[in-house]
Amino acid sequence: MKRNRRKLYPKLTLLVALFVLLSPFQLPQAKERPNVLFLCIDDLNTWLLSDPARYTGKVIAPSILKLASEGVLFKKAYTASPKCSPSRTAVLSGVAPWKSGIYQNAQNISESPALKKAIPLPLHFKNQGYSIVSAGKVSHGYDIRHLWDKRLPHKRDPAPPNAPLSPIGRGEKDWGTTHLKESEMNDSKYADFAITELKRKHDKPFFIACGLFHPHYPWYVPQKYLDLYPLDKIVLPKLKEDDLEDIPEEGIGLANPSTHEKIIRAKEYKKALQGYLASTTYADAQIGRILAALEESPHKENTIVIFWSDHGFHLGEKKHWAKSTLWEEATHSNLIVKVPGLTQPKQVCNRLVSLLDIYPTLVELCDLPSLSQFDGNSLVPLLKDPIATWDKPAITGFLDMWKLDVHLTVRTENFRYIRYGRGGQEFYHRKNDPHEWVNQIDNPKYKIEIQRHIDLLPKTAEPLPYKKRGERKSKPKTKKTRSKKKATSKN
Ligand SMILES: [Ca+2]
Numbered sequence: 001m002k003r004n005r006r007k008l009y010p011k012l013t014l015l016v017a018l019f020v021l022l023s024p025f026q027l028p029q030a031k032e033r034p035n036v037l038f039l040c041i042d043d044l045n046t047w048l049l050s051d052p053a054r055y056t057g058k059v060i061a062p063s064i065l066k067l068a069s070e071g072v073l074f075k076k077a078y079t080a081s082p083k084c085s086p087s088r089t090a091v092l093s094g095v096a097p098w099k100s101g102i103y104q105n106a107q108n109i110s111e112s113p114a115l116k117k118a119i120p121l122p123l124h125f126k127n128q129g130y131s132i133v134s135a136g137k138v139s140h141g142y143d144i145r146h147l148w149d150k151r152l153p154h155k156r157d158p159a160p161p162n163a164p165l166s167p168i169g170r171g172e173k174d175w176g177t178t179h180l181k182e183s184e185m186n187d188s189k190y191a192d193f194a195i196t197e198l199k200r201k202h203d204k205p206f207f208i209a210c211g212l213f214h215p216h217y218p219w220y221v222p223q224k225y226l227d228l229y230p231l232d233k234i235v236l237p238k239l240k241e242d243d244l245e246d247i248p249e250e251g252i253g254l255a256n257p258s259t260h261e262k263i264i265r266a267k268e269y270k271k272a273l274q275g276y277l278a279s280t281t282y283a284d285a286q287i288g289r290i291l292a293a294l295e296e297s298p299h300k301e302n303t304i305v306i307f308w309s310d311h312g313f314h315l316g317e318k319k320h321w322a323k324s325t326l327w328e329e330a331t332h333s334n335l336i337v338k339v340p341g342l343t344q345p346k347q348v349c350n351r352l353v354s355l356l357d358i359y360p361t362l363v364e365l366c367d368l369p370s371l372s373q374f375d376g377n378s379l380v381p382l383l384k385d386p387i388a389t390w391d392k393p394a395i396t397g398f399l400d401m402w403k404l405d406v407h408l409t410v411r412t413e414n415f416r417y418i419r420y421g422r423g424g425q426e427f428y429h430r431k432n433d434p435h436e437w438v439n440q441i442d443n444p445k446y447k448i449e450i451q452r453h454i455d456l457l458p459k460t461a462e463p464l465p466y467k468k469r470g471e472r473k474s475k476p477k478t479k480k481t482r483s484k485k486k487a488t489s490k491n
Helices: 002-022 062-070 084-093 113-117 121-127 186-199 249-255 257-265 269-296 355-365 380-384 444-456 479-484
Strands: 035-041 072-078 131-136 150-153 175-177 206-212 219-221 303-309 332-338 347-349 394-400 405-411 415-419 425-429
Touching (some): 035 269, 062 303, 084 121, 121 131, 121 355, 186 269, 206 269, 269 303, 303 355, 332 355
Parallel strands (some): 035 206, 131 206, 175 219
Antiparallel strands (some): 405 415
């Protein structure tokens, strides 16, 4: 026996040494698994990424950009669906909308056969020995509330007493100075919660989720953030006056140009942008506080930081405001990953990735068992080498909640193809036309490329039905009934 061991040890030592030499990152053993700081922001578009095709004005977000410079910034990350609930459900289940049937807010998520079988992301971590806590808006509609060991639920800040503050302000579409102190705002409290968790002693690996609501509407922020964006310095995004003329009817239906026209008529464009930008900077400040707490904590060297926004946001492009379209503005998301010991600072990845990739990536990084429910791919190869070969497209699905038509789009490195539920199509040469201004669907030059993109779309994409059709068109809520309703119902 002893002799056998003696023979075996040199071989084993050689194998271990080879493994250490060849692999820059060691997958962790169960007892020393890394912690995860899981940060998400609602409705944050990619204007802050200094891409002149997106926005040439100033966006102040030093903390998010600092995190980007410390890890891998995915410059072409796309949501699975351009709305809060379906996007977050896809991230937290790893299941694509075309498998779950969830493409919109307020669908019957609990009745999705694919989601019934799926293990939600936090539960998988909990089952593998992690403590899991959550603050703010992380999930929406996908009910994982009961899973967390500790949870600070999301609620909206109260509107200023004199709201609406803008002449077109109605419901959540409003902007201006909040009456609250910064420390009284809910996003500040979610950050406080994450900071407390980072500072306390942990006897097992932790998964801390923190979801900020700003810059979701309404854009009520402390005056000091609005002051960072004087109205005479606000740059408007580049628009094409006749941009919608070559778009099929279903696309125009999503664009909803009447809101845009109202904002222009009321001369509120710059003020609205000021509200969005100031809300972005306020959210960035909270992210900065959390990351500073991590820096000062003993967990700094053993904590993965992942930062994402649930989808993009139009601010007038294609005469549209908010999300819920298939164009670049609503589908393009933020994604930054920093893994101590694996990622190098200042890495930019231009490969096409999906937010569906977040769950399988974290599972591989933390050496948890992989799950058959995943429709995305682990990004670990790109975290090790951001220019590694990667030929995956990014697909996004959305649902017309009245006609129950599923709209799909696929983004590849140079192109975007859109197919609406009733057959309308768009095709853009992204490299030559980064604003997606000229629909090339009838250009014979692109016939083969268009077919290649059609072939990339999922073959089946059935939606699940709504809770009760017609319920959503009920009479408008009064102020009193609205305040009694759950604050997250419209997010
Ligand atoms: Ca156009």
